[in-house]
Amino acid sequence: MTRKRRRMMVEAAAAVTVTAVLPEDLMIEILARVRVSNPLQLRCVCKRWKSLVVDPQFVKKHLQKSFSDITDLVSKAMEDMNAFQLQLNYAPALAEQQEDEEEGEEGEEEEEEEEEEDPHSLVNELAQLDNMLVVVRSLKGSLETIKVDVQAIKERVKCLQSFLQIYLKTRVSSSSSFSSSPSSSSPSSSSSSSSSNSHTM
Amino acid sequence: MGERGEEWEAVMLRKAEEEESKAVKKVKLVTSDGVTMEVEISTVKEMETIQAFMNATDTDNSIIFPLPKVSSHILSRIMELMSGEYDQELVKRLSHEELKEICMVANYLNMKTLLHLTASAIANLIQNKSVEFVRHFFNIINDFTPEEEVQLRKTHEWAFEGVDED
Numbered sequence: 001m002t003r004k005r006r007r008m009m010v011e012a013a014a015a016v017t018v019t020a021v022l023p024e025d026l027m028i029e030i031l032a033r034v035r036v037s038n039p040l041q042l043r044c045v046c047k048r049w050k051s052l053v054v055d056p057q058f059v060k061k062h063l064q065k066s067f068s069d070i071t072d073l074v075s076k077a078m079e080d081m082n083a084f085q086l087q088l089n090y091a092p093a094l095a096e097q098q099e100d101e102e103e104g105e106e107g108e109e110e111e112e113e114e115e116e117e118d119p120h121s122l123v124n125e126l127a128q129l130d131n132m133l134v135v136v137r138s139l140k141g142s143l144e145t146i147k148v149d150v151q152a153i154k155e156r157v158k159c160l161q162s163f164l165q166i167y168l169k170t171r172v173s174s175s176s177s178f179s180s181s182p183s184s185s186s187p188s189s190s191s192s193s194s195s196s197n198s199h200t201m
Numbered sequence: 202m203g204e205r206g207e208e209w210e211a212v213m214l215r216k217a218e219e220e221e222s223k224a225v226k227k228v229k230l231v232t233s234d235g236v237t238m239e240v241e242i243s244t245v246k247e248m249e250t251i252q253a254f255m256n257a258t259d260t261d262n263s264i265i266f267p268l269p270k271v272s273s274h275i276l277s278r279i280m281e282l283m284s285g286e287y288d289q290e291l292v293k294r295l296s297h298e299e300l301k302e303i304c305m306v307a308n309y310l311n312m313k314t315l316l317h318l319t320a321s322a323i324a325n326l327i328q329n330k331s332v333e334f335v336r337h338f339f340n341i342i343n344d345f346t347p348e349e350e351v352q353l354r355k356t357h358e359w360a361f362e363g364v365d366e367d
Contacts, residue, residue, distance in 0.1 A: 022304070025308070029320045031324070033320050034327060041357055042332075044339050044357065045335050045343075046343060046345070050353070094314075166357070
């Protein structure tokens with residue numbers, strides 16, 4: 001009976017640890033692995049996280065990750081660009097080659113049967129147009145891939161930019177609060193100038 | 202003289218074998234709900250906290266290690282993950298609570314692979330999720346005043362674009 005009771009108490013204690021908050025070092029471990037492109041929204045979770053996200057240690061990790069992400073994105077875009085370039089180089093050659101072949105065929109046919117020249121060239125032309133269409137379609141597909149690549153880079157850079165802006169702002173405000181000199185008016189003036197900037201935009 | 206030397210060698214060999222068999226002895230882990238789980242020493246190798254304890258105390262072959270913060274359920278889940286060589290699919294099958302608890306235990310026992318695996322899994326879970334989801338997930342109490350939160354959300358407004366559904 002007492003044993004059972006003790007076991008129940010132990011179980012209750014275990015249940016408490018289940019809902020317990022994760023220790024801070026563990027939080028940092030997890031936050032450092034969040035592949036979120038902009039960690040700013042995490043600042044709204046609680047006060048601790050607000051400062052954690054702009055903590056130099058975290059910022060350093062985030063910047064490293066961002067740079068490697070952007071580098072990866074850029075190299076992917078470059079790869080796709082190169083592939084497109086190759087396609088482009090190959091495409092007109094294909095068209096010319098076909099024209100040459102066609103001319104050659106036409107020439108031969110002309111020698112053999114002159115009457116059938118017209119419908120034959122039409123069929124050939126149609127086939128050529130079909131081929132061109134295939135080429136153009138694949139070029140279009142490649143261009144779209146590059147567009148997606150560039151869009152991803154743009155978004156990633158935009159995220160990084162905004163993150164850095166906020167980070168620098170927190171740096172400025174914390175350093176000005178330490179010095180409490182007349183320069184403390186600078187963040188407000190800079191923010192007003194930026195808001196006026198946005199007005200003019 | 203030569204015979205005695207051989208005899209002595211044989212004795213030493215036997216001793217060495219005994220030492221070796223000692224090393225394969227099991228470790229008893231006692232969980233918070235009073236369950237004793239016997240595991241191989243090789244299993245414990247990854248649990249650096251226990252390993253350090255074993256190195257510090259010159260142990261005989263019976264080692265009992267209490268884990269007052271680990272339930273038998275979580276410990277068996279960890280054993281599954283270890284024997285499954287940390288398969289991502291196994292991790293995906295864990296509930297949020299299990300994942301969190303295993304992560305905490307991995308941190309406590311200093312199990313590097315398991316810690317990385319579970320911390321990454323949690324990071325994947327919370328990324329691009331709403332602030333409310335993250336708070337709920339970690340049992341974090343929102344200590345902002347409503348005004349502060351509105352202000353902060355306004356500053357980071359664009360950051361909330363593309364937040365996934367909870």
